[in-house]
Structures are given as C-alpha cells and as structure tokens.
Amino acid sequence: MERRKSTITEDVVNVKKVEIEEPRLRWRKIGGGVHNHRDGQIVRRGEILVATQLEIEPFKNLFVSLDPLVDIKEEQPTKRLFIAHRGGGKYNVINENTGKPINDELLTREQAENLINDE
Numbered sequence: 001m002e003r004r005k006s007t008i009t010e011d012v013v014n015v016k017k018v019e020i021e022e023p024r025l026r027w028r029k030i031g032g033g034v035h036n037h038r039d040g041q042i043v044r045r046g047e048i049l050v051a052t053q054l055e056i057e058p059f060k061n062l063f064v065s066l067d068p069l070v071d072i073k074e075e076q077p078t079k080r081l082f083i084a085h086r087g088g089g090k091y092n093v094i095n096e097n098t099g100k101p102i103n104d105e106l107l108t109r110e111q112a113e114n115l116i117n118d119e
Helices: 053-059 109-118
Strands: 024-029 034-036 042-044 048-052 063-065 081-087 090-095
Touching: 024 053, 048 053, 053 063, 081 109, 090 109
Parallel strands: none
Antiparallel strands: 024 048, 024 063, 034 042, 081 090
16 A cells, blocks of 8 residues: 655735724723733833723723814624525515514515615
8 A cells, every 4th residue: 555645735825914093092990909001111000001992902991082082983783684484475585683583474585685785
C-alpha cells in the first residue's frame, strides 16, 4: 500500500485593514477595585482614563464620561418578509425577524405579493 502526502494549498489574499478613528474621551472610574486597561494602564477609583467609547462599553457600569458621548448606532435589522402558504389558496406574509405574520387575515397569493411590494 502506497502512502500519499496530501497537499493543502492556501490562497493568500491581500487584506487591507481599515480602522475607524474614534474620538478618545475622558472617563472617571466610579466602581470599586482596579481596572487593568488593555494598554497596560491600571486605573483605580476616582482616576481618569482616556479611551474610546467602544473600549469602555463592556465596563460602562464602572466609568462615567467626562466628555460628551458619541451615539453608538446599533445596526437595525432589516425588515425581511416572506410568503407562507396556509392552505386553501390562502397565505400569510411573515416578518423573518419576529416570525410573526404582519397581516390580520389570510390573503390570496396576489394580495400577499402586493403587501410585500408595498412594504
């Protein structure tokens, strides 16, 4: 029996890393204990730390901003609709995010398609 070496090929693609510049804000530590920040700085109660809002987000109950906050916009899920057959030539239009029908009564196929196109 002859052994074969398997060859695995990797395609390396140049990836350009883009960093979004966020404003660095001043934060005062109000919680107890110490906070070891990712840059190695040790912050005790009452001390001020300069960091971005995203860096502080996991520890937001321990810090108070001394500068005006920037709104962090969460990505809103898009409203995705689909048609579900319910029997007897009747259909529901279902919101994929909630899993619930958006229509009150069962619709014909044409009415369901019109409802999706209108939304």
